Every structure is written in structure tokens, then in C-alpha cells.
Amino acid sequence: MIRLAIKATGVIFTLALLLNLQICVLQANEKPARILFVTQSAGFVHGSVRRGDKPLAVSERVMTELGISSKLFRVDCTQDVKADFTKEKLQHYDIVMFYTTGKLPIDEVTLDYFFNTWLKQKNHGFIGTRSAADTFKDYEPYWDMIGGTFNGHPWSANTTVTITNHEPEHPIVKAWGSEFTLKDEIYQFKNWQPNKVRVLMSLNMQKTDLKRPSHIPICWCKSYGNGKVFHMSLGHREDVWTNPTYQQSLLGGIKWILGQAEGASEPNPSVSAKQQELAEAAAAK
Numbered sequence: 001m002i003r004l005a006i007k008a009t010g011v012i013f014t015l016a017l018l019l020n021l022q023i024c025v026l027q028a029n030e031k032p033a034r035i036l037f038v039t040q041s042a043g044f045v046h047g048s049v050r051r052g053d054k055p056l057a058v059s060e061r062v063m064t065e066l067g068i069s070s071k072l073f074r075v076d077c078t079q080d081v082k083a084d085f086t087k088e089k090l091q092h093y094d095i096v097m098f099y100t101t102g103k104l105p106i107d108e109v110t111l112d113y114f115f116n117t118w119l120k121q122k123n124h125g126f127i128g129t130r131s132a133a134d135t136f137k138d139y140e141p142y143w144d145m146i147g148g149t150f151n152g153h154p155w156s157a158n159t160t161v162t163i164t165n166h167e168p169e170h171p172i173v174k175a176w177g178s179e180f181t182l183k184d185e186i187y188q189f190k191n192w193q194p195n196k197v198r199v200l201m202s203l204n205m206q207k208t209d210l211k212r213p214s215h216i217p218i219c220w221c222k223s224y225g226n227g228k229v230f231h232m233s234l235g236h237r238e239d240v241w242t243n244p245t246y247q248q249s250l251l252g253g254i255k256w257i258l259g260q261a262e263g264a265s266e267p268n269p270s271v272s273a274k275q276q277e278l279a280e281a282a283a284a285k
Contacts, residue, residue: 034073038104041101048236094123094125095126100134102135104135111139121226124257126146127250150189159186161203162203163203165177166271170252172200172221179204180245196267211285222265228257232253
């Protein structure tokens with residue numbers, strides 16, 4: 001009996017070792033996702049994407065370091081879309097991320113492929129940061145994809161604002177908590193599409209000194225075919241990019257796109273309608 005028990009234990013121990021070895025092999029063979037981070041400016045050039053005499057801008061360095069520390073992804077940064085945003089090169093990426101302005105020199109054929117084929121694939125996604133909505137403003141397929149268009153920034157970069165998180169358990173915005181204050185330049189939008197996006201965070205107009213009778217969305221997401229899109233307009237200031245909470249929010253969004261974190265993407269127009277009502281009431285006081 002003792003001998004049999006030893007043999008049985010040995011078998012179990014051997015199986016456990018084999019299973020652990022298989023898991024280690026699988027983990028070793030797992031390739032990190034790849035992100036193409038476009039920081040080219042055809043309009044205003046933000047300080048967070050300005051390289052100067054350094055190899056990477058602040059936003060690029062943050063994303064590169066975040067990929068290394070998380071071991072979840074690797075980043076290729078480009079300010080040359082003619083060379084790097086092509087049909088052939090897009091095959092190597094899971095996510096495209098924009099911190100851009102203006103009409104970028106991307107040809108119509110490539111844009112059509114990006115919107116209608118590449119982005120609609122499962123576990124593919126687009127991340128719009130900061131001024132991504134100030135890009136291709138006259139090109140409807142783009143702003144229809146991203147959810148809106150930049151329309152000025154009444155709140156300057158030195159303004160401290162209060163932001164409300166409508167879904168504090170959503171992986172994209174979980175890091176922020178239910179409400180927070182932040183110093184950053186805040187955008188307002190036109191071509192806003194509340195019936196096509198899920199609003200995750202908004203400017204709290206009641207707690208903001210400068211009042212406007214409009215809903216000011218800060219972060220939203222949506223499904224796009226089988227792919228996913230999210231946009232967060234924060235990030236004008238360099239210290240926002242170096243803020244660990246901001247970085248964790250981006251990381252949560254990347255996990256969401258890759259299917260590693262669950263979060264709804266269905267439109268919630270009632271949230272935008274309620275925020276519009278609150279903004280009008282605050283501005284009328």
C-alpha cells in the first residue's frame with residue numbers, strides 16, 4: 001500500500017510538472033500585441049509629441065515603457081505615415097493609436113482598407129488620444145469612426161476641472177475612480193454621435209468654473225465591426241502622460257481591445273442626454 005501510494009504520488013507530481021512545463025512553454029510562446037503609435041502632426045504640434053533632440057517624445061516614451069513594464073505589448077512609434085501606415089505594414093499590428101492633428105498624408109485606398117477591413121477584425125482596435133479627434137476633420141468616415149470632431153478648447157491647459165466617471169468598473173476608466181480632478185486642456189466636440197458611442201467619462205459642468213450649456217464627453221468607446229474603438233481627449237500636458245493613473249487607464253483600454261478585459265461598448269445616449277441637461281442647468285445659473 002505504501003509503495004502504491006508512493007507511485008501514485010509520483011505520477012501526480014510528474015503530471016503537475018508536465019502541466020507546469022506546458023504552461024511555461026505556452027507563456028513563452030505568447031507574443032505581445034503590437035501597437036502602431038502615430039504621433040505625426042499636420043496641424044498644431046503638441047508638446048507631448050514633440051521629439052526635439054530626443055529619439056522619442058514624452059507620449060511615445062510613456063507608451064514604450066508601459067509596453068515593456070506590462071509585457072502586454074510592444075510599440076512602434078512613427079511620425080511618417082507615408083512610410084509606416086500602409087496596407088502591408090498594418091498586417092503586423094493589433095492596435096493603431098493616434099495622437100495626431102490635421103489631414104495626414106494617407107491615401108484613400110489605405111484609409112478605405114483601414115476602416116472597412118483592418119479595423120473591423122476581432123481583437124483589432126483604434127485608440128484615439130488627445131487630439132486624434134482634431135485629425136481628418138472633413139473626412140466623414142474618420143469622424144464617424146472616432147465619434148466626434150474637435151471644436152475648440154474653452155478650458156485651457158492650466159485649468160483644474162472635475163471629471164465624472166459614469167462607469168467606474170469599466171476597464172478603460174476603472175483606474176480613475178468615480179470622480180477626480182485634473183489639470184488639463186479640455187476639448188469640446190462637434191459631429192458628436194451619442195447614439196453610436198458609449199460615454200464613459202464627462203466634464204462635470206456643475207463643478208467647473210467656466211460653464212458651457214453643452215455635454216463635454218472626455219472618454220468614450222464603441223464597437224466597430226468586430227473591432228473596438230476608444231477615445232480619451234485628456235493628454236495635452238506632459239504631466240498627464242506621466243500620471244500613473246492615466247497610464248493604467250490606457251493599459252485597461254488596450255486589454256479591453258485585445259479581449260483580455262470585459263467592458264460594454266453598446267451606445268448609452270441617455271447618459272449624454274442627462275449630461276446635456278445638467279450642463280444647461282449649470283450654465284443658466
